[in-house]
Amino acid sequence: MANAGMRRSTVGEAGVLQGPRPERSAIVPVMDIEELSQSFVDRAADLWRDVGLTRPWNDPLDDLERALGGPASTVLAGTEDGRLAATAMVGHDGHRGWVYYLAVAEDVRGRGLGRLMMAACEDWLADRGIPKLNIMIRGDNASARGFYERLDYALDDVVVLSKRLRPG
Numbered sequence: 001m002a003n004a005g006m007r008r009s010t011v012g013e014a015g016v017l018q019g020p021r022p023e024r025s026a027i028v029p030v031m032d033i034e035e036l037s038q039s040f041v042d043r044a045a046d047l048w049r050d051v052g053l054t055r056p057w058n059d060p061l062d063d064l065e066r067a068l069g070g071p072a073s074t075v076l077a078g079t080e081d082g083r084l085a086a087t088a089m090v091g092h093d094g095h096r097g098w099v100y101y102l103a104v105a106e107d108v109r110g111r112g113l114g115r116l117m118m119a120a121c122e123d124w125l126a127d128r129g130i131p132k133l134n135i136m137i138r139g140d141n142a143s144a145r146g147f148y149e150r151l152d153y154a155l156d157d158v159v160v161l162s163k164r165l166r167p168g
């Protein structure tokens, strides 16, 4: 199994595209995926803001710090020629894994980078013996749902309840 810390990933030729999926570039991407370094932390927060994943009540830098410092979580960074192209926060509770903040910079979408980031997250979890990966998608993010379904993620009969334990 590939180690995300030393991963270099490529994507082959495009298949036949159908429906509203973005058109795939003919360029074969090469992306290094490894744990986000401190020097990229601010850029990761900027990327999340740029792609609309942040909310006013959530400080992305706090989320980054917690995930990078936690024993069962990390943030993976996909870089191309030294530029931060993609991120994903991954972690687990001992049985179920989760992924948040999957983000691909807008100008490099449709080239398979999101798929590669998810493969790296799945490898990271499988390396730790985690059997299942849950994804939570905001109800208004129909586009992300289409992406995950394309990657064989299926709808579970689950309702998510939440309670804020501290303001902001």
Ligand SMILES: CC(C)(COP(=O)(O)OP(=O)(O)OC[C@H]1O[C@@H](n2cnc3c(N)ncnc32)[C@H](O)[C@@H]1OP(=O)(O)O)[C@@H](O)C(=O)NCCC(=O)NCCS
Binding pocket: 015, 020, 021, 022, 024, 051, 053, 101, 102, 103, 104, 105, 108, 109, 110, 111, 112, 113, 114, 115, 116, 136, 137, 138, 141, 142, 143, 144, 145, 146, 147, 150, 151
């Ligand atoms: C969702 C996102 C990560 C996809 O990244 P990407 O690099 O463009 O995706 P890929 O090129 O790897 O696409 C992988 C497959 O999903 C398909 N796909 C991508 N976006 C899709 C969409 N909106 N609807 C349906 N299918 C989609 C692609 O066509 C491709 O299919 P194929 O490999 O079978 O040809 C990117 O659009 C993004 O960062 N969105 C904003 C942030 C976000 O919503 N993140 C998810 C939070 S839950």
